[in-house]
Amino acid sequence: MTPTPDSLVHELPAGVPSVHLTGRFIAPDGTPLTGTLTFAPPMVLTMPDADTIANTVATVEITKADQGSFEINLIATDAPGMSPRGWTYLVTEKLKGAQIRQYHIMLPERPGGDPVDLADLAPASPYSGRYLPVVGPTGATGAQGLPGEVRRAELEALEERLAPRPVTWSQGSASALWTIDHAFPYLPAVRTYDTSGREIGGLVGCLDPYTVTVQFAFAETGSAILS
Incomplete structure (x- = not known):
């Protein structure tokens, strides 16, 4: 691991584990990868034994010079006399080209002060891709049925309402937040791509039944496919 300059690793006050x-x-x-990590405790931590109050979040930036590595000193989640007790850090990963990820971790004090690696604490993301259907052999052709009373145009309109076709939406100006209006009768799946056609990850949200958002770690241009 490439060491982080000592000036960027802050020492906590005496008496704060x-x-x-x-x-x-x-x-x-x-x-x-490059980007930022934030570690958010509860809004306010009070440590009367150390005459200290902690507020806001801790942020670490991963630059190209860091070769994907980081290190940071954080308050132990089991510090004696701390209020509240039994809390966790909300970790937010915002990495270039990766989907924004959030999860909670506990950081109890380690005997001897041994470091802890985030890879031992972060959850694994379940696979959420699309499965490839296997097509079997073609069966025998059946007898032609009687003509129906519903016109093809009516069938296509019904199919469009029940299973809308995918829609492509474009983001021309660079933005870290894409706001996308749609007419789907449900919350659609969203896949996002940069201008070179490479799929990029973003955190998909919903403003209302007909508006979705995609949050990125950095400003992006490209397109989204809704289905």
Whole structure:
């Protein structure tokens, strides 16, 4: 792991138990990732034994020089006398080209001050891709049925209402938040792509039944396919 400059790893005040957290993020081909991580405790932490109050969030930035690695000192979640008790950090990963991810971790104080690696704490994301159907052999042709009374145009209109066709939406100006209006009768699945056609990950949300949003770690241009 590439060491982070000492000036970027803050020492906590005397009497405040801490945990030294480390980690590394890479793409499947080994390319180091860049971006930010935030560690959010409850709104306010009071530590009367150390005459200290902690507020806001801790942020660490991963730059190209870090080769995907980071390290940070954080308040232990089991510090004596702390209020509230039994809390967890909300971790938010915003990495270039990756989907924004959030999860909770606990950081109890380690005997001897041994560092903790985020890879040992972060949950694995379940596979959410699309399965490839296997087509079997073609069966025998059946007898032609009697003509129906419903016209083809009516059938197509009914099919469109029950199973709307995918819609492509474009984002021409770079933005970290895409707001997409749609006419689907349900919340559609959203896949996003950059201008080169490479799929990029974003955090999909819903403003109302006919408006979805996609939040990225960085400003992006490209397109979205809704289905």
